Amino acid sequence: xxxxxxxxxxxxxxxxxxxxxxxxxxxxxxxxxxxxxxxxxxxxxxxxxxxxxxxxxxxxxxxxxxxxxxxxxxxxxxxxxxxxxxxxxxxxxxxxxxxxxxxxxxxxxxxxxxxxxxxxxxxxxxxxxxxxxxxxxxxxxxxxxxxxxxxxxxxxxxxxxxxxxxxxxxxxxxxxxxxxxxxxxxxxxxxxxxxxxxxxxxxxxxxxxxxxxxxxxxxxxxxxxxxxxxxxxxxxxxxxxxxxxxxxxxxxxxxxxxxxxxxxxxxxxxxxxxxxxxxxxxxxxxxxxxxxxxxxxxxxxxxxxxxxxxxxxxxxxxxxxxxxxxxxxxxxxxxxxxxxxxxxxxxxxxxx
Amino acid sequence: xxxxxxxxxxxxxxxxxxxxxxxxxxxxxxxxxxxxxxxxxxxxxxxxxxxxxxxxxxxxxxxxxxxxxxxxxxxxxxxxxxxxxxxxxxxxxxxxxxxxxxxxxxxxxxxxxxxxxxxxxxxxxxxxxxxxxxxxxxxxxxxxxxxxxxxxxxxxxxxxxxxxxxxxxxxxxxxxxxxxxxxxxxxxxxxxxxxxxxxxxxxxxxxxxxxxxxxxxxxxxxxxx
Numbered sequence: 001x002x003x004x005x006x007x008x009x010x011x012x013x014x015x016x017x018x019x020x021x022x023x024x025x026x027x028x029x030x031x032x033x034x035x036x037x038x039x040x041x042x043x044x045x046x047x048x049x050x051x052x053x054x055x056x057x058x059x060x061x062x063x064x065x066x067x068x069x070x071x072x073x074x075x076x077x078x079x080x081x082x083x084x085x086x087x088x089x090x091x092x093x094x095x096x097x098x099x100x101x102x103x104x105x106x107x108x109x110x111x112x113x114x115x116x117x118x119x120x121x122x123x124x125x126x127x128x129x130x131x132x133x134x135x136x137x138x139x140x141x142x143x144x145x146x147x148x149x150x151x152x153x154x155x156x157x158x159x160x161x162x163x164x165x166x167x168x169x170x171x172x173x174x175x176x177x178x179x180x181x182x183x184x185x186x187x188x189x190x191x192x193x194x195x196x197x198x199x200x201x202x203x204x205x206x207x208x209x210x211x212x213x214x215x216x217x218x219x220x221x222x223x224x225x226x227x228x229x230x231x232x233x234x235x236x237x238x239x240x241x242x243x244x245x246x247x248x249x250x251x252x253x254x255x256x257x258x259x260x261x262x263x264x265x266x267x268x269x270x271x272x273x274x275x276x277x278x279x280x281x282x283x284x285x286x287x288x289x290x291x292x293x294x295x296x297x298x299x300x301x302x303x304x305x306x307x308x309x310x311x312x313x314x315x316x317x318x319x320x321x322x323x324x325x326x327x328x329x330x331x332x333x334x335x336x337x338x339x340x341x342x343x344x345x346x347x348x349x350x351x352x
Numbered sequence: 353x354x355x356x357x358x359x360x361x362x363x364x365x366x367x368x369x370x371x372x373x374x375x376x377x378x379x380x381x382x383x384x385x386x387x388x389x390x391x392x393x394x395x396x397x398x399x400x401x402x403x404x405x406x407x408x409x410x411x412x413x414x415x416x417x418x419x420x421x422x423x424x425x426x427x428x429x430x431x432x433x434x435x436x437x438x439x440x441x442x443x444x445x446x447x448x449x450x451x452x453x454x455x456x457x458x459x460x461x462x463x464x465x466x467x468x469x470x471x472x473x474x475x476x477x478x479x480x481x482x483x484x485x486x487x488x489x490x491x492x493x494x495x496x497x498x499x500x501x502x503x504x505x506x507x508x509x510x511x512x513x514x515x516x517x518x519x520x521x522x523x524x525x526x527x528x529x530x531x532x533x534x535x536x537x538x539x540x541x542x543x544x545x546x547x548x549x550x551x552x553x554x555x556x557x558x559x560x561x562x563x564x565x566x567x568x569x570x571x572x573x574x575x576x577x
Contacts, residue, residue: 051477076480086475090493090569100479132569148479158478 001027002048002156002188006057009043009213017043018213020057025205027062027155028186032203034193036236040213041192045158048190049078061156076100079149079157079187083165085141087133093119093144094129100152111151118147123177139170146178150185159191163198175201196237200225200244208233222248242350246310249349251302254312254342256326256335266293274321282332287321301325304334309345316342363539374527380547383524386445387511387551393446394453394506401454402461403487412462419455427513431520445517452513453506460502464495497570500563507555512548 002025009018018040025031033041046052047059050071058065066074079100087096094115095102101111119129122143133141142162149157163171175198182189193199199206200221208216208224210232217229225245228234234241262275270290277285277296286296300315304326315324316337324337337345358366369377405412430448438444468491476490515526523530528544563570 049478051474072480072482074480075478078478080475080478082471082475082478084469084471086469086471086478088472088476088490088494089469090490090496090567103480103485134569145475 001025001060001062002031002190003060003063004044004057005060007044007047007054007059008056009040009047009052010055016213018047018054021209021213021215022057023207023215023218025188025190027188029204030182030189030191030202032191032193032199032206033209034196034199034203034206034236035209035216036211037194038211039209041194041209042160043213044209045160045190045192048156048158049075049080051075072103076103076152077154077156079152079154081142081145081149081157081159081162083161085133085138085145085162087141087144087148089133091132092129093124093131093133093136096133096144097148097151099148100154104152114151115147118150119144121150122147122181137170138166139174142166142170142174143177146174146181150181150187155188157187157189159189161193162191164193164195171198178202197244200247208236243310243313246313246346246349247308249309249345250305251307251309251312251326251337251345252305253348254304254309254326254337254345256304256337256341258335260323260336260338261333262288274323276321276323276325276333276336278333284325284327284333287319287323289320297321299325301327301331302337303327303329309349312337313342313346357537358539360539360542364543367540376525376528376543376547379525379527382442382522383511383514383526383548383551386442386514386517386522386524387449387507387555389446390449390453390510391503391507391555393450394457395503397450398454398457398461402458402465405458405462406465416459416462419451419458422451423455427516428519431517435520440521442517442522444520445514445522449510449513453510456506456509457499457502460499461495464498464502465491467498468494493567497563497567500559500566504556504559507559508552511552511555515544515548 004021004023007018007021008016010016021044033044035041043052047054048061048066050066053067058067060066088099094112097115097118098111101114102108116126116129119126124140124143124147128136128140133144136144145162163174166174179202191202203221205218206221206224207218210216217224217233219227222245224233225237225241225248228237260272260274260276261278262270264277264279264285266275266277266288273290274287275290276287276299279285284299284301287299288296297320298318299321300318302311302315302324306329312324316322316339322339324342325333326335326337328334364376367376369375372378401415405415427448431444434444434447438447472490472494473486476486481490515523515529517523518526518530521527525544525547528540531540
């Protein structure tokens with residue numbers, strides 16, 4: 001656990017970057033520092049590994065003040081990922097990843113074996129190991145940066161806007177990859193970003209900081225969206241808070257109807273205005289209106305119990321039937337969420 | 353073979369190894385000594401000075417200013433000044449050439465270290481490099497291409513500048529030119545020019561080779577572009 005205890009950073013010219021920050025980043029969770037530029041989020045992050053020293057207050061790592069630890073020793077025990085990856089241009093990828101093990105005096109072969117293992121873990125082809133950083137794309141470099149931070153298996157990982165320099169598609173895949181890795185590794189991660197959507201997607205807890213380095217709100221993403229502490233946080237969260245909050249509402253409680261499915265070759269004649277055609281192996285084929293049983297209309301699906309209410313709502317809006325198709329992990333239809341069922345679930349979400 | 357002037361090949365054969373101080377072979381050796389020593393010496397001195405200029409930023413302006421003034425002083429008066437100390441020796445040639453080399457290499461070292469991207473330096477700090485190890489394992493290797501580019505200039509110019517030493521009787525191959533001035537006979541001039549240019553090309557070629565071996569990552573970068 002990382003504890004900020006009334007931490008202030010004041011520069012000699014009088015500028016206050018961080019002002020009396022107190023919070024905890026619990027072990028095994030992702031804590032995101034988010035805020036506009038000048039809110040002291042990067043400064044706060046860098047005070048953890050003493051790249052910047054606090055002026056007042058202290059930062060504790062599992063109860064031990066970082067001030068008392070020699071900086072190089074402290075840093076070798078904390079993984080660090082930065083925006084442009086910060087790879088060493090003169091070293092091959094494998095040696096870049098093995099940097100901290102080398103610093104810790106590991107045997108060269110063991111360090112490289114560990115590096116190869118990590119490259120695989122972050123989804124990189126082992127053929128890239130012999131290359132130099134300039135031969136990799138931005139997204140690949142960033143994966144190498146993550147692998148390098150994990151090389152010596154540090155319990156704590158600091159990430160400073162690691163995905164903001166890559167294009168949106170790559171960013172999304174890197175974010176998913178981080179969540180997947182975190183599910184396996186359970187590191188204590190402090191993640192800095194200026195992107196509130198990234199904060200909400202990745203954070204177990206989100207600390208919103210305002211300009212001048214003051215904590216505006218510390219909460220889990222769902223609470224943040226439903227109950228912003230003040231106008232600053234509300235404005236920073238931006239539009240569509242209600243819709244975005246639905247991504248934290250599970251579809252497990254969503255009532256499904258199983259009497260609306262028909263087999264292929266259906267000729268019409270149910271009492272309902274719409275029926276879902278399902279293939280022999282259980283996959284959805286399309287909606288048919290009772291009036292025009294020969295025309296297949298588009299459908300949208302969500303994985304029942306795994307996807308959020310936001311996905312279910314999205315699936316419903318994709319179809320003229322206004323219903324969302326619930327499927328299992330294998331894509332087989334388990335039932336249909338009608339407008340009425342969605343309405344019930346939304347009413348419940350709005351309450352809680 | 354009559355009484356006419358000898359051909360260039362005959363002249364070379366006759367003067368290659370006469371055992372005298374001014375045989376072509378001895379001039380070549382002298383030339384190599386008087387150019388290689390300043391090249392190496394200027395590198396050895398410029399490295400710590402360059403590092404000091406990076407570490408203490410305020411040092412750089414006065415140092416580079418002073419070096420530019422040294423570079424601006426013509427070599428002849430410097431020779432004259434030094435003769436009273438070091439006499440008509442090779443040292444008198446080596447000292448100013450070393451200063452000229454430093455004038456090029458100190459900025460090269462400073463620029464080379466300046467070419468280390470900030471995010472690379474930051475990540476080295478964040479991973480727990482000590483300052484010395486960071487310098488040796490990260491910053492200096494990344495500075496190598498810029499320093500080597502400076503070293504190429506120094507190598508070629510030193511090899512060429514040694515000939516000025518002929519004015520004080522220590523010009524290596526340059527003395528072939530002064531001889532021709534006294535007696536209009538072309539072969540020594542041609543041999544002098546050809547050998548000096550050849551030396552410069554060989555030195556430059558060796559440095560390019562060294563650059564390729566030391567910094568494969570620079571070639572790799574160009575390969576992608």
